[in-house]
Amino acid sequence: MLRTGTVHLGSLSTVGALHLNTYGLVLYRDPCLSSPLRAPFKVSVIFGKSSGPEFVQEIYTAVTYHNKSPDFYEEVKIKLPAKLTEKHHLLFTFYHISCQPKQGASVETLLGYSWLPILLNDRLQTGHYCLPVALDKLPFHYSIHSPEKVPSQTPPVKWVEGHKGVFNVEVQAVSSVHTQDNHLEKFFTLCHSLESQVTFPIRLMDQKITEATLEHELKLSIICLNSSRLEPLVLFLHLVLDKLFQLAIQPMVIAGQTANFSQFAFESVVAIVNSLHNSKDLSKDQHGRNCLLASYVYYVFRLPDPQREVVKPGNTGARDSRYYTFGRTSAMSVGSKLLQSRVISCSNPDITVTQNAADEEVRNMMSSKPTDHSSSRMSFYVEGTNDTPSICASPRPSNKKHFHEELALQMVVSTGMVRESVFKYAWFFFELLIKSMAQYVHNIEKQDNPRRSRFSDRFKDDITTIVSVVTSEIAALLVKPQKESEQAEKINISLAFFLYDLLSLMDRGFVFNLIKHYCNQLSNKLNSLFTLISMRLEFLRILCSHEHYLNLNLFFMTSTSAPASPSPSLSSQNSSSCSSFQDQKIIGMFDLSAEYRQQHFLTGLLFTELAAALDADSEGISKVQRKAVSAILSLLSSHDLDPRCSKKEVKIKIAALYLPLVGIILDALPQLHDFTISDARGGKGRTGNPEEEQESAGAINQNVALAIAGNQFNLRSSGISPVSLPYRQSATLGPDTTRNLLICFLWIMKNADQNLIQKWIADLPSMQLNRILDLLFICVSCFEYKGKQSSDKVSTQALQKSRDVKARLEEALLRGEGARGEMMKRCRIPAGNDRSVGQNENLRWRKEQTHWRQANERQDKTKAELDQEALISGNLATEANLIILDMQENIIQASFAAECRDNLLGGVLKVLVNSLGCDQSTTYLTHCFATLRALIAKFGDFLFEEEVEQCADLCQRVLHHCSSSIDTTRTQACATLYLLMRYSFSSTSNFARVKMQVTMSLASLVGKSPEFNEEFLRRSLRTILAYAEEDVDMQATPFPIQVEELLCNLNSILSDTVKMREFQEDPEMLMDLMYRIAKGYQTSPDLRLTWLQNMAEKHTKRKCYTEAAMCLVHAAALVAEYLSMLEDRNYLPVGSVSFQNISSNVLEESAVSDDVLSPDEDGICSGRYFSESGLVGLLEQAAELFSTGGLYETVNEVYKIVIPILEAHRDFRKLTLTHCKLQKAFDSIINKGQKRMFGTYFRVGFYGSKFGDLDEQEFVYKEPAITKLPEISHRLEGFYGQCFGEDAVEVIKDSAPVDKRKLDPSKAYIQITFVEPYFDEYEMKDRVTYFEKNFNLCRFMYTTPFTMDGRPRGELSEQYKRNTILTTMHAFPYIKTRINVIQKEEFILTPIEVAIEDMRKKTQELTAATNQEPPDAKMLQMVLQGSVGATVNQGPLEVAQVFLAEIPADPKLYRHHNKLRLCFKEFIMRCGEAVEKNKRLITADQREYQTELRKNYAKLKENLRPMIERKIPELYKPVVKVHSTRESFRNHSFRKCDAQTSSQST
Secondary structure, eight states: OOOOEEEEOOSSSSSEEEEEEESOOBBBBOSSOOOOOOSSSSSOOEOTTTTTTSSEEEOOOOOOOOOSSSSOOOEHHHHOSSSSOOOOOOOOOOOOOOOSSOOOSOOOEEEEEEEESSSETTTEOOOEEOOOEESOOOOTTTTGGGGGGOOSSSSSSOOTTTTTOOEEEOOOOOOOOOOOOOHHHHHHHHHHHSSSSSOSSSSEETTTEOOTTHHHHHHHHHGGGGGHHHHHHHHHHHHHHHHHHHHHOOOOTTTTEEEEEEEHHHHHHHHHHHHHHHHHSOOTTTSSOOOOOHIIIIIOOOOOOOTTTOOOTTOOSOOSSSSSOOOOOOOHHHHHHHHHHHHHOTTTTTTOOOOOSSSSHHHHHHOOSSGGGGOOSSOOOOOOOOOOHHHHOOOTTTOOOOOEEEEEEEEHHOOHHHHHHHHHHHHHHHHHHHHHHHHHHHHOOOTTGGGGSOOOHHHHHHHHHHHHHHHHHHHHHHHHHHHHHHHHHHHHHHHHHHHHHHHTTTTTHHHHHHHHHHHHHHHOOOHHHHHHHHHHHHHHHHHHHHHHHHTTTOOOOSSSOOOOOOOHHHHHHHGSSSSOOOOOSGGGGGGGEEEEEEEEHHHHHHHHHHHHHHHOOOOTTTHHHHHHHHHHHHHHHHHHOOGOOSHHHHHHHHHHHHHHHHHHHHHTTTGHHHHHHTTTTTTTSSOOTTTTOOOOOOOHHHHHHHHOOTTOOOOOOOOOOOOOOOTTTOSSSOOOHHHHHHHHHHHHHHHOOHHHHHHHHSSOOHHOOOHHHHHHHHHHHHTTEEEEOOGGOOHHHHHHHHHHHHHHHHHHHHOOHHHHHHHHHTTTTTHHHHHOTSTTTOOTTTTTTTTOOOGOOOOOOOOOHHHHHHHHHHHHHHHHHHHHHHHHHHHHHHHHTOHHHHHHHHHHHHHHHHHSSSSHHHHHHHHHHHHHHHHHHHHHHHHHOOOOOOOHHHHHHHHHHHHHHHHHHHHHHHHHHHHHHHHHHHHHOOHHHHHHHHHHHHHHHHOOOOOOOOOOOOOOOHHHHHHHHHHHGTTTTSSHHHHHHHHHHHHHHHHHHHHHHTTTTTHHHHHHHHHHHHHHTTTOHHHHHHHHHHHHHHHHHOOOOOHHHHHHHHHHHHHHHHHHHHOTTTTTTOOOGGGGOOOGGGGOOOOTTTOOOOOOSSSTTTTTSSHHHHHHHHHHHHHHHHHHHHHHHHHHHHHHHHHHHHHTTTTTHHHHHHHHHHHHHHHHHHHHHOOOOOOEEEEEESSSSGGGHHHHHTTEEEEETOOHHHHHHHHHHHHHHHHHHHHGGGEOOOOOOOOGGSEEETSEEEEEEEEEEEHHHHHHHHSSTTTGSSSSEEEEEEEEEOTTTTTSSTTTTTEEEEEEEEEEEEEESSSSSEEEEEEEEEEEEOOOHHHHHHHHHHHHHHHHHHSSSSHHHHHHHHHHHHHHHHTTTHHHHHHHHHTTTSOOOSSGGGHHHHHHHHHHHHHHHHHHHHHHHHHHOGGGHHHHHHHHHHHHHHHHHHHHHHHHHHHOOOGGGGGGOOOOOOHHHHHHHHHHHHHHHHHHHH
8 A cells, every 4th residue: 555645846836746657566546637647667556446447557646736845645555466576666756737827838747756666675665755856857777776875877867955855655565475574574584595595695684694694693583583563473474383393393504504493493483372372452262272373283284394405505596586475375275275174183073984994093184185285385395395105114314303203392391481381372282293293194104003103202201291291280270379270271171182182193002191190190289179070070071072982992892893993002902802791790890890990991080080079078069070970971972973883782882881880870879869859849740748849940952862862862851749768868969960960871771781781680689779769760750751831941031131131231341341342242253253152161072063052042942943842852751761661670570580579669669650640651651551560460469568658649640641631541541540450359359448549549630630631531430440341250249349339439529520620710619619528528538638638738829828727737637536546645646636726626527427437447547647757747737837827826736736746756856846946936926926917807798599509698708917898899799790790790888687689689799798806705814815816716796887767877876886796607717718607696786885885995095005015106196196186076075975964864874874984984094194104205396295185185184074973873872771780781881882982983
């Protein structure tokens, strides 16, 4: 680029223009003012404008008007030719432009010339120049001289202002050929002088270099290379590195002396590598590697040629004195390099390798070697050839160096900062070593030689030293701060990949020794177990990703069945001598023994690290455990996807290699995540604790899934109902880690030799077999099919919100500078620019296939994708469960042969029942039911006698599948259920227990399962009945009749269920129906218990915790009744009577009916809750619910029953927890006191034929605390409005008695009234606390004001009140939230009685506010203001004036009059106390308020005093006349008593 500047032409011109000619150049043309001056030798190299030709020969600037020193701002672009000479120059012509030319005169007047040679001393002329301007004409041969140094001419040349510089111009070069850097120019020139025949001294810029100083200057230029500017250094990086590597291995003879530049060249390379990595302007990949260096190693690097004939300085030749420039490669050569580099990269695992006996790895790497290196390299020497086979055959010259040996040597002997940089960027030097070694082996055709003889012993020693030193450096960095630890991790990864590549080139025994040395050295230097395992795991994970990993581990036992070894290493040649399967002890094959670790080296190391990680218990160990399991999972996935391992016999051998993993997993069983707990509420048709609602998440990668299900399946995880495992501990592994570990286990079990598995199981003790069954149980819960919904749990709304937040955060970061901004900019690079965007930073192997994304970053998926994922997930769930089923059958066969079925069949049945409780495919269910029927046929006696609880669960699961909508599943389930009943009858001649279990299962099924289908279940029942009728062998027995009775009972339960379905939206009616069904099972304790639990669950969902607790208390009382029949224990409750303090309603659980079955009968009280532990469990759940509902006093009563049982069992741990809970309950009573809010009660009456059975029924509803009348009114009106129509429902607003004759028969009427608990005076003595006044309530009262003329309100003298007392059938709280009213009482208060009641309430409020502790000034003032305030004085005063102003004429009202007078007397006294109390509580700013209160009080007292003091004389006359002569009695007369009373009252 040429930028024209300013020119000072003195008095020659006032208007000027500049004309630029190019000689030997091509410029882009700008249309200018006038036609240019034609001159010879012009070349079209100037870039023109869009409206003209592409290239032009000359260009004009714009005219500058009236300026003696004009400025020209044009920029001109010139295309430099490939070959420049000293004659190439730029010519500037200056013109004067006449604005008003004379007639016939030219507009342009030539003023002068100036020029600028493009080359000077073989360098481009760039920068700012101030050139002189020649007048008249140009000097002779001007182009070979600069304008400042033109020799004298004849005649002399005229110059503007005496040859001074008057024209300023700037030249900028954009070139990938010319360095434009002094340091690089000097280095390339000196290298060229060594390679070509040049004559000394040579000229380098302004310096002359002789042959004697050549060595010193070259060393100096090598050292100064790092001082070059970054831009030219990057442009010529490949050429610089090539020449430095050439200097490192080629000894130079200079002036008769051999010069060695190896150390200088290596240190310069290290410095350049360090500079490139530290530059913020250069891009790095996701591993932190400089992209330029990575591309150099990957695409450009070739072995420098050590066989070049050293040119002796001083000889001359026909070659030009300058070194040649190097042009760009063509598109074809670049494409060939891209293809070739994939083959040459020995770290690429995707190389297709033919399994031949000879080692073809290196040959395959170099298979695409170009024939002409000059066409495939961006830098090259004109002369020289590579190593040839003939050279390899001859003895190597003693002075010959090999690049890999020299590089390894320099890495070993480096010191100081150079050594530190070598370790810091070890990846680059390791990659150079590997590629140079591969090219060396290929070039000299050593790939057929034994690996041990490929490389010299000295080189092996250097490699050993490098590995040792790098390992020590890693250990040293790990004890430093976090930043250094990250550096250590990168070095560790680089070392792992280095050894990974060495396995393809060097003797593998030697490499294994290096690996062993690394592990031992790291163990000796690190104290942190977490760090040690993490580093070694990452190291081994990379090594195990080698494409010949299986052969490296000798996974085969016979050479005939194994794939060909990739190289004839000594260890693989001896593999045929390994012992076969049959020669080994079966159980020992599943142990990680020393023999195994020695024979299978890498796998043994990996398993050792896994076992250590699982055994460790340090902080943060979960991350290491996840990494260890993921490494093994990745290996199994790669084996399953490897076409070389597709044959069944090969997979058997591979599975045998991983058999010790089974032992490790079994040992880690207590640490596995318990999916049965986390997913207890996630399944369908299952039971579980209310707290167990957490759902396990996380999908399995598709490649991982294929590893276990084959190439057609995928896998998702899930869970089911909890089953207690006797030795389980708290899970230390995360759900994802556990799931991956279980995948590995199932893959091994699927692909291993089944005969071997059966022999192994037969030799295991029963305890180990039980551990396997527990593991299978967890596997079933883990791999449950979740369905389509769980495939994409992230909602679109949540995704959009996450993306918006992320976008705002990125914008905030991008606006900043520094590392954050750079990081965010790199993250926004399109995926096409980075093949492995989003993957794990340490994941190199198969990085283009493995992409990891966070869950909240998943994109929205189409319906087709969701359907496909659901299909794959279902297929894999089927595959996993079929593997589990095969394992169970193996265990059954082994236990049957060993006659130890008593210990194992229970565990097998538990796993089968668990699998039936999960969502399964029809394929699996068909096989599972077949296994179940075989199990029943072989071991029916044991199942019915010993596994009672499991048999009950089995009935429930099978009955659930009888309601399936799939015909195949229903058929299988019906056959299984019928067989279960038949074998139960055959063993006992009565299947009462199975009958009861089936009935209980149906009750539980219809109460809980949301997917229950009545119609399909009725079909199944008919199918079972048909089985019984057509079973010829059973026709002579009562079995068909018993089956028919059972099915009739089941049908009746279904009928009740239909009614329940109709009232799903009416919670009160639904609970009434469930209550009715439970009541119907009064004589069947198991079923009643089931329905009580169902009711408790429904209440809990509605947050009616007190009612749920009462359901469990009733259930516990029922259990206590039957336990007292079975055994007489002092510490057990004697029956439901013991629960009276908790609730008076529990007496209905008393087993006093004639229809009550004895618990000794078969099938009665056989559930898990009819035991002491079951009783304690029910009561503990009830106590928790009572505590949640705020009834802390009841918690104490519940634990009074529990504590004796715990004391009898010496269960001090539970006793500790119990007393802690009691303390917490008592603290809550003290702290909360009357702040607790109990229920609110309403009377609800239903009137109208539309209500059916509810017509004219009255209930008391219990609603949550502080529920207002409009709330329940709106709820009931809205619900029944939906049922009958909004116009057909009407709410009666008052509480007066309803006359049904006045109601519209086509409408439904609801009357709702607020009611309060009612207590007699004697009851109030026992109900002292706030809790006692809100517990065990069965009487309620509401009031209805009225007047005799029909109005609800009137004057005080006319106001009557009707008090209505309702008595309910049961006491609140109960197992329902509404209870029928069974009795109604009414009494009417006269106006004076109404006044007495009102005054008593006011007096009680004053007393409570005055005596409150601690005192509440605000409450006191509020009550006081309502009593003596000026605005309400007329209230009490008016009452007194109406009823106390005169003595009533009716003697019947005397006592009411006196009661009211005494009420006012007490009222005025309490007002005085309240005023005095307020005086002590007020602050200084309330004194005026206090004065006003006292004034109002005095005024009220004064107005009331006459009426209070007026007495009715008739009430104080003697009642009894005493006719006695006894003096003592006469002295104690009634008159005297009356007088004393009068004096006290005044």
